[in-house]
Amino acid sequence: MTKSSAASLFERPHRRYNPLTGEYVLVSPQRATRPWQGKVEEPALQSREKYDPNCYLCPGNLRANGDQNPNYNDIYIFTNDFPALLDDARLGEEQSAPLFQANQARGTNKVICFSPRHDLTLAEMEVADIEKVIQSWIDQYLELGEVYQWVQVFQNHGEMMGASNPHPHCQVWAIDALPNEPCKEEQHQKEYRQAHDSTLLLDYVSQELDKEERVVIEQDHWAVVVPFWAIWPFETLVLPKRHVPQMPDLREAEIWDLAVILKKLLMKYDRLFGVSFPYSMGWHGAPFKDGDNSHWQLHAHFYPPLLRSATVKKFMVGYEMLAEAQRDLTPELAAQRLKRTPAG
Numbered sequence: 403m404t405k406s407s408a409a410s411l412f413e414r415p416h417r418r419y420n421p422l423t424g425e426y427v428l429v430s431p432q433r434a435t436r437p438w439q440g441k442v443e444e445p446a447l448q449s450r451e452k453y454d455p456n457c458y459l460c461p462g463n464l465r466a467n468g469d470q471n472p473n474y475n476d477i478y479i480f481t482n483d484f485p486a487l488l489d490d491a492r493l494g495e496e497q498s499a500p501l502f503q504a505n506q507a508r509g510t511n512k513v514i515c516f517s518p519r520h521d522l523t524l525a526e527m528e529v530a531d532i533e534k535v536i537q538s539w540i541d542q543y544l545e546l547g548e549v550y551q552w553v554q555v556f557q558n559h560g561e562m563m564g565a566s567n568p569h570p571h572c573q574v575w576a577i578d579a580l581p582n583e584p585c586k587e588e589q590h591q592k593e594y595r596q597a598h599d600s601t602l603l604l605d606y607v608s609q610e611l612d613k614e615e616r617v618v619i620e621q622d623h624w625a626v627v628v629p630f631w632a633i634w635p636f637e638t639l640v641l642p643k644r645h646v647p648q649m650p651d652l653r654e655a656e657i658w659d660l661a662v663i664l665k666k667l668l669m670k671y672d673r674l675f676g677v678s679f680p681y682s683m684g685w686h687g688a689p690f691k692d693g694d695n696s697h698w699q700l701h702a703h704f705y706p707p708l709l710r711s712a713t714v715k716k717f718m719v720g721y722e723m724l725a726e727a728q729r730d731l732t733p734e735l736a737a738q739r740l741k742r743t744p745a746g
């Protein structure tokens with residue numbers, strides 16, 4: 403077995419298959435004309451204040467609905483004042499006409515402040531404080547998973563990704579349905595289990611660790627790879643090395659190791675173009691419903707939009723909107739760049 407991909411995958415246009423979603427991405431390596439010079443940029447100096455009197459997430463401040471935030475010390479969680487879902491959303495009447503279907507959607511939205519410090523990012527926080535953030539995610543899964551089928555933890559970081567406020571925070575949306583993306587992953591992981599009697603992402607991580615070429619970071623319990631089927635230039639997948647269906651299944655040592663690997667990944671991202679790297683990230687794991695969920699494997703997706711510099715982003719337009727995703731820079735080159743970028 404060869405350790406690296408066939409040479410033609412670095413030279414000729416081809417489509418790669420995403421086994422998690424069943425979708426394809428068009429890769430056009432012949433268009434990536436700019437070789438990387440190995441330059442590592444220094445992060446831009448930031449002069450943000452530790453406390454912003456106008457920030458609706460800082461301790462002691464008033465939020466839009468008039469509530470006052472407590473003087474919290476580490477993590478602070480509240481129900482979103484502008485929720486996209488309501489827990490008493492009775493539609494009255496569902497619609498089932500084939501061309502006009504509408505179903506009730508019940509749920510809740512929360513905001514998690516990672517730190518009382520307005521000026522920090524997750525990348526800049528201490529590992530012990532990132533561990534508290536992970537623990538807060540686990541607590542939300544346990545609490546909301548009692549009521550709702552799907553709990554989506556996600557973070558939009560940076561103005562480019564539409565984050566409304568630099569104060570370090572993420573969101574949790576819980577819904578009594580399986581949304582589109584987890585629905586595809588449910589189907590494909592289940593089919594893989596039936597066909598191979600093993601776990602898709604567990605097989606995947608062990609094969610990636612053998613091949614090495616797309617591995618960005620490997621630790622005792624976790625690995626970060628640029629997936630073979632990545633769409634965004636520096637997209638990554640954070641994967642446990644043991645079978646872990648849901649975040650609440652993580653052991654203590656795995657939680658600590660995750661805090662370490664997240665910090666390393668985020669510091670690499672920040673060093674890549676010398677900017678606090680914008681991204682949307684989020685977690686996928688087994689839904690909270692009865693039945694066998696053992697085909698599921700916990701993982702995080704990082705989707706950063708930047709392509710070449712702090713300001714040049716990839717656009718998902720035209721062919722992407724109308725046909726399928728396309729990229730020039732190969733996932734292998736992106737992984738090598740991230741791997742070689744120092745994490746500190």
Ligand code: H2U
Pocket residue numbers: 458464465466467481482483484485513557558564565566567573
């Ligand atoms: P984003 O930065 O990812 O947009 O998250 C901020 C969330 O905070 C956003 O969903 C909520 C917005 O609805 N919010 C409040 O709940 N209360 C406020 O006072 C302002 C913003």
Ligand code: ZN
Pocket residue numbers: 453454457458459460461519520569
């Ligand atoms: Zn703040």
